[in-house]
Amino acid sequence: MRILVTGGAGFIGSHLIERLMKEQHEVICLDNFYTGTKSNISKWLGHANFEFIRHDITEPIRLEVDRIYHLACPASPVHYQANPIKTIKVSFLGTSNMLGLAKRVKARFLMASTSEVYGDPDIHPQPESYHGNVNPIGIRSCYDEGKRISETLSFDYHRQHGVEIRVARIFNTYGPRMLENDGRVVSNFIAQSLQEKSLTVYGDGSQTRSFCYVTDQVDGLMKLMDGDHTGPINIGNPEEYTILQLAEKVRDKIAPDREIIFKPLPQDDPKQRKPDITKAKTLLNWQPTVSLETGLTETIAEFRQRLGVPA
Ligand code: NAD
Ligand code: UDP
Numbered sequence: 001m002r003i004l005v006t007g008g009a010g011f012i013g014s015h016l017i018e019r020l021m022k023e024q025h026e027v028i029c030l031d032n033f034y035t036g037t038k039s040n041i042s043k044w045l046g047h048a049n050f051e052f053i054r055h056d057i058t059e060p061i062r063l064e065v066d067r068i069y070h071l072a073c074p075a076s077p078v079h080y081q082a083n084p085i086k087t088i089k090v091s092f093l094g095t096s097n098m099l100g101l102a103k104r105v106k107a108r109f110l111m112a113s114t115s116e117v118y119g120d121p122d123i124h125p126q127p128e129s130y131h132g133n134v135n136p137i138g139i140r141s142c143y144d145e146g147k148r149i150s151e152t153l154s155f156d157y158h159r160q161h162g163v164e165i166r167v168a169r170i171f172n173t174y175g176p177r178m179l180e181n182d183g184r185v186v187s188n189f190i191a192q193s194l195q196e197k198s199l200t201v202y203g204d205g206s207q208t209r210s211f212c213y214v215t216d217q218v219d220g221l222m223k224l225m226d227g228d229h230t231g232p233i234n235i236g237n238p239e240e241y242t243i244l245q246l247a248e249k250v251r252d253k254i255a256p257d258r259e260i261i262f263k264p265l266p267q268d269d270p271k272q273r274k275p276d277i278t279k280a281k282t283l284l285n286w287q288p289t290v291s292l293e294t295g296l297t298e299t300i301a302e303f304r305q306r307l308g309v310p311a
Helices: 011-022 077-082 084-105 141-161 185-194 214-226 243-254 278-284 292-307
Strands: 002-006 026-031 050-054 067-070 108-114 165-170 199-202 208-210 233-235 240-242 260-263
Touching: 002 011, 002 084, 011 026, 011 214, 067 084, 067 214, 077 084, 077 141, 084 108, 084 141, 108 141, 108 214, 141 165, 165 214, 185 199, 185 243, 185 292, 199 243, 208 243, 214 233, 214 278, 233 278, 240 243, 243 260, 243 292
Parallel strands: 002 026, 002 067, 026 050, 067 108, 108 165, 165 233, 199 260
Antiparallel strands: 208 240
């Protein structure tokens, strides 16, 4: 099949491309390198089945493809808040352009949505039926509401034009190739521990997250794309940790003497998050297989190599 991956030079996108290339699909990667990097895809440049197009998805584009994995969107708070109006344009105009393309060429379209559509949830764990608790005017809203309108638009293209859609609600995902300066918690704690800095816990560290290793995430996305269900379906790891527990775990694996310091909690930071993955298990026969211990070991090894910090 000819498969378009928007945001393919980014963290999850580049791992997805790896799997699609191994399965011998023709892959087109569309990215503007806002947070993606050439090095994430350089191994495929020149391969007969691979094509890279540098393009900003807020502008329309005409391509002929069978499937679209729509991942292009800045994903970490630091990047999506740097230019919030652009984040909203990517979420609305970008998704609208990609759904228009899907409609024209009758491609199946997978939307990379997020657990952020649940906001600061007052139901725990979060099932897909929960409609969320999102602040529409806060500093996270450009992303949270952006993804919500992306979901709405996907379902309206499905109902109004019969576009085959799949909506994945991705929960916190980590692994090799996360940018070391993207401000997300796993990359921050690993980079800080390796670079002899204190680990920065925001708030008192009692807020929780559940961390999914990237290969499990890609597996879930591909099963959703290949299956018969539109979703939305949560794709994430239901093992829940406090942020302080995560800091201690990462520190102990790299440098047990490193200091943990506390900084102010950002506005609207969700207090708890854990996916209910009953739908993924029953409808997609998917569940995560990589433990946090193993996933962190792999991620730390790749960060060491990239940052030039020997073991
Ligand atoms: P990432 O920042 O590494 O990847 C996003 C990619 O999109 C980058 O390569 C970036 O350059 C590209 N991009 C951004 N704006 C673009 C534009 N206007 N035109 C073309 N390309 C553009 O982030 P990621 O973690 O790989 O996330 C991928 C997708 O998954 C995103 O849609 C994100 O919202 C979603 N998601 C990720 C997580 C997570 O924990 N990593 C959680 C929930 C949802
Ligand atoms: N966080 C932290 N220290 C950091 C970076 C993040 O304590 O250096 C916290 C952040 O406040 C949040 C959690 O870790 O409670 C996850 O943050 P991230 O930005 O990775 O993802 P999201 O908030 O989008 O789930």
